[in-house]
Amino acid sequence: MAQDHAAPAPRKADIVPVAKHTGIDLLINGELFNHTGDPDMPLLWYLRDVLRLDGTKYGGEHGEGGADLVLVNGKATSAIGVPMGKLDGKQVVTVEGLADAKGGLHPLQQAFIDEDAIGCGYCTPGWLIASMDLLTRHKDPTDSDIDTLPNLCRCGCQTRVRSAIKRAAASMKQGTKA
């Protein structure tokens, strides 16, 4: 089973251990981290430089293209646009956290493979995150819903991403029926 990415933010009190300490506590892909460094550091560099979770990509200083999207409390958020100081008690999911603990792919990931919704692949994690956010808000997204995705792609994967989202939506509906 895939994780429920639309899960509400955990209350601060739910996060354990509770031993008194300083810094910023956050959950990343279900794992608790404590950051005691610069609170102004954007999440992107924490993920990449500190944790070496390199799946989330650098697009630009303004989050160009959406390659740096992650889910913060279920909502697609630019990882370069959010400083660590604003993430205390938050739940972050990156592309590495989309598959289940045993490595089973989320239907959306499988749909991206099946539809070949990949060009060079650099911006793909961002498309996955934005699509995940979309699918939690719209179980059966229309073309206009899909048009709202903020991502950009130089290789031209957009039509195949559109097919992949629809395929994933259909497969997830099947999954819930079964």
Next chain:
Amino acid sequence: MSVDVQLSRRRFLQVLAGTAGALIVGVRTALATEPPVPLDMLGDTLYGLGVYVRIDADGDVVIGARDPDTGTGVATSLPRIIAEELDADWQRVRVVPLGLGVANGNGEPRWMYGQQVGGTGNSMPRAWRDLRSAGALARWLLMQAAAQQLGVPADRLHTEKGVVISPDGRRLTYGSLAAAAAKIAPPQNSPALKTPDRYTLIGQPADDVDAREIVTGQTPYSFDQHFGDAVVAVLTHCPWPDGQIAEKDYSAAMAVKGVLKVVELKPDPKLPPGQTVIAPAVAVIAETTWQALQGRRALKLSWKPGASGSESTAALEQQATSLLGSDSAPTTRIRDDGDVDKARRKTARRIDATYYQPWLAHAASEPMNCLVRLDKTGATLYVPTQSPQQAWTVVQRLTGLLPDQIDIRVPRIGGGYGRRLDHDYVAEAVLLAQAIDKPLRLFWPRDEDLTHDYYRSGCVHQFDAIIDNKRRILAWNQRVASASAQTGRGVSSDRLWTSEVDVNQLPAGFVPDYRSDWFSLASSLPRGPHRGMPHITNAFAVDCFIDEIAHALKEDPLDTRLRLIGDARLVPLQGGGAIDTARLTNVLKLVADRINWKNWLRSVNGLGIACWYVDGAYVAHAVEVSMQGEKLTIERVVCAVDVGRVINPKGLEGQIAGATLDALSTALNLAITVKDGKVQQSSWKDYPLASMAELPKTVEVITVPGEDDPTGASFLAMPSAAPALANAVFRVSAVRVRRLPLMKELLRLL
């Protein structure tokens, strides 16, 4: 074959002895992560059957991907060709990027894998020439080993899916034969290749070999590679390649926590573009990326321009129009068939048009970056490069190391488009690593990428065509002005046009009197290779102009094209080869049928069509658009391609759909403008790639099954997409867009 195996082993032993230290050290320490590539390809547990194939005793097959994969799918399609001839079980094949194969031949580089280059459209033709025999050779060695073990002559054995089978049904797996096969001497002549009727992989759809890792965020691009102790450099370049520092104060930058050093860099004027620093620069080196970025922000720095400070794209267009408007001789008369002047004198009708296309950047997704470790006996680099051999040249010049002391690793690349055929960023990384004497990652923030590129020159196309009273195009006169991408790159002045115009481009060879002139623009803005050039700019102008001719003749533009192409025949190309008009006509008719072209006159929506020929491949687009007020909607796009034999239909379809969208996105909105020598676009906000909503919902791809040798496909679908769009826009709006980007011009003219 043992020769090559030994060469590989020797290299491996040298590595063990510490030549390229990091290779082993990195793997053996927890500090650095290393991909399994070199060990898998060179290690002891796998038996080498040539430089591309390794087979494990348990039957796993490792196939090396020679050419860098910038998203073109060559990391899948090239190994599929080897696996086909090897008769490997694809489920057991693991593909690894090879990195640069270079050995030391008395101080000169000896390229172990031949030419290694990606994204230039020739990976597939090269692979078809030599990689098939790499697979066939490995299979031959396995069959010899099986023959010895089974006591059956090799020519009575056959293979399938990783198993050698004898006439009496005994089966030996490749894994069990690998050790023995690796000791067998190769034959004098290459073993015979399979006949196509025996193909089981070629022609069948395959997922991208990296797909699973990509969707789980596990694919390490160069920017995701780590040396445990590497520092990070970010830099800011002078807006002018020939400018210099006016005022500076680095104290605030140095005061940022973690900042180690501020280093100034300058281009080496003796070196060609792409082999040295692109413009004067100041780099901030820090312990972490975030610290380096903060340090960069804290730089107090102002620049002053050199001579290029007076340049502008507007003035360059003026220069072009005045050159084309004058009687001055062209820089090069590229082609002059028949007698255009004579045709003009007996003119029945003359049609003129001029097209304007902007400067463009590459805008690759993965930022310019390079990770480098240097010491006295070796250099190890992770480089997103389309040409590892060129990268090697740059590193060797700056370090003076021996050929095989330079280890260039090329993971999957976040887009190239020609930008990574140049290696200014590699030169910068090496210079900075030398300055700080530490392993170092260089990375360019996005604004540096757009403002410091080897741009595609803007261009002006001026046409006149002579039409007789039977509506035949008798004469075609084409005058193009642009700044050559090859200036300063060792190309003789009479060949500078080759990056700007193709001598064989349509309709050359189809019009009795045909002339093609090129005028060189003088500009100091950096230029370089750009995806699909010279086809992109020329296809747009030519395919739109043919549409204008059709309109002037009050004719269906499909009919005009079909008449121009004419009967099924081979039209010879200058320099060899020929255009097969039947194949060109076929792709045109396929897209016309699919988009229901017979309605072109009655349709409320606008239909547009275009076709092109690229190095043995044929492409056509048909586009349907609607307009409501000022809102343009691309309703449908159909593309038909004939690339000869299709290796991986799934990969090809992705390439065709992707390149179509890239071409549309570029034509709709993109332009680089320069004022006072400064590029005015610095983020994707002002260089707006098309959004999901602006692009069509699907690209309908038709691939023609073929028997001819496969061609490249990475940019094949680009040339005809934009003119088909502009032609469709004309049908729906009656506005002829002769200037790109299209949306801006359309809104101006409406």
